[in-house]
Amino acid sequence: MRYAFAPMEGITGRALRELHAAWFPGVDCYCLPFLSPTEVHQLTPRQRRELEPGPLGYDRLLPQILTKNPADFLWCAGALAELGYGEVNLNLGCPSGTVVSKGKGAGLLRDAEALDRFLEAVFRDAPIPISVKTRIGLEDPGEFGPILRVLARYPIRALTIHPRTRREMYGGGVHPEAVTLARETLSCPICCNGNLFTRKSVQETETALPWLSGLMLGRGLLADPALVTRCKGGERSRKALLGFHNDLCEAYLGAMHPNQAALPKLKELWMYLCLLFPEDGTWKRMRKCKTWSEFYPLTQTLLKDRPILPEADFARINQSSAVYPGP
Ligand SMILES: Cc1cc2nc3c(=O)[nH]c(=O)nc-3n(C[C@H](O)[C@H](O)[C@H](O)COP(=O)(O)O)c2cc1C
Structure with missing residues (x-):
């Protein structure tokens, strides 16, 4: 099982990724928070610094693009390929109001035909393989079937599923049956993400879905940076x-x-x-x-x-608003 550190915009920047890898062995891949290309088609100096491979190297980093415009996606994927990256991830999950209202992130899931046209254009000319990170719909988990049928038409390198709709944001339970549906519909490797907060939840997911190629952890690794180390048999210190x-x-x-x-x-x-x-x-x-x-x-x-708890206490998070009340 491969373990990935989820991309988290504003949090999992280069310093955090590199220091996490240095102190807590075990994470196979660190996903970079999304790049949102504009029509200027130029990486900013700050983006260039964030994209430097550093000690992790290109093999353990996965950059991500958030756009609804095929030309912008292809330019950005080309720039990443030129830098040395061998794969790029497409964001079909960002639930933020401003992103979705512009038809990006989870907004691309609104219309299966428009999604199909977008994917047709980007896969036709992609300079490097494309993986996808997706939610299971905008409003209702039932939307996922038609979305999967569109995804099945393309040579997706791997699909990471955050099995919630956009409406569910980050709160409440997840829909594991959506991950099983993806397995039945697609032939690409499938990675599961969402609410993997304890060693037990990781182990239970691995047992329930042994065919998964990977697990992606976000908030669980922020709360307990040693979570993956512990899942691989190491200790927290x-x-x-x-x-x-x-x-x-x-x-x-x-x-x-x-x-x-x-x-x-x-x-x-x-x-x-x-x-x-x-x-x-x-x-x-x-x-x-x-x-x-x-x-x-x-x-x-x-x-x-202070004492350290055996597992991070996520019960303290307000499950209806989902992300812990901000600073
Ligand atoms: C503050 C914050 C920023 C995020 N930024 C991104 C992002 O840039 N790209 C992305 O695909 N997902 C992003 N996500 C979603 C996470 O990658 C992940 O899918 C989500 O937190 C659910 O996983 P978890 O339950 O393990 O935290 C973000 C989530 C949060 C809370």
Whole structure:
């Protein structure tokens, strides 16, 4: 079974990916948050820096494109191929209102014929193999059948399924039967994503769906960076957690303004990382911090002195709004 770190825009940037890999062995592939190409057809200096392979190398990185325009997709895939990437991922899942209203991300799932035309154009001229990450529809899981029948027409390198509709955002349960339906309809490797928060849920998924080629973990790995290491038989260590966290702080402080940029970024990680510690009101205090110098000592108290839970406590997340109340 291959394990992938899910792309998470604003969170899983280059520093986090590289430090995670250095401190927590086991993740086979790190997916990059989406690139959203414009008609300018030029990578920005910031995008170029994010796309440098660094110690992970091209083989363990998978870049992703979010667009509804075949010409923009093909330009961006070409630029990625030129840099050295051997595969590109198409985003058919982003549920954000502004993205979907423009017909991108999960918005591409609205009309099966339009999706077919888009895929026809991009697969015809793709410079490198294309994999796809998808939701199972916009409003209703029943939409997935027709979507799969369109996907089945193309040589998709691999399909990652987040088995929720766009309406479900990130909350409530997932629809595992949609993953089985994909297996019956497609011949490409299939990777399952969504709510894999504990070693038990990973093991149960592997047992229930032994034909999966991979699992993709997002929030579970933010809350417990050692989750995949543990799934592969390794241990969680406080030293690694502290090392990873403090190296990441150093990287953020070296690259951005402490209070205006580094603090909000670190808070986004802590929305999930706090679930690894018993609820004691610290996260409530952390959320209110306005400066790095108020926030950082609280992180050290948790990381150095508080007990670490056997598994991250995702029951604390409000399942109806799905993503933990933001910083
Ligand atoms: C803050 C945030 C940013 C995300 N950014 C992306 C993205 O850039 N591309 C993408 O395909 N999915 C993105 N996702 C979705 C995740 O990759 C993943 O599918 C989702 O979190 C469900 O998996 P999980 O339950 O393991 O977290 C994002 C999710 C969150 C919460």
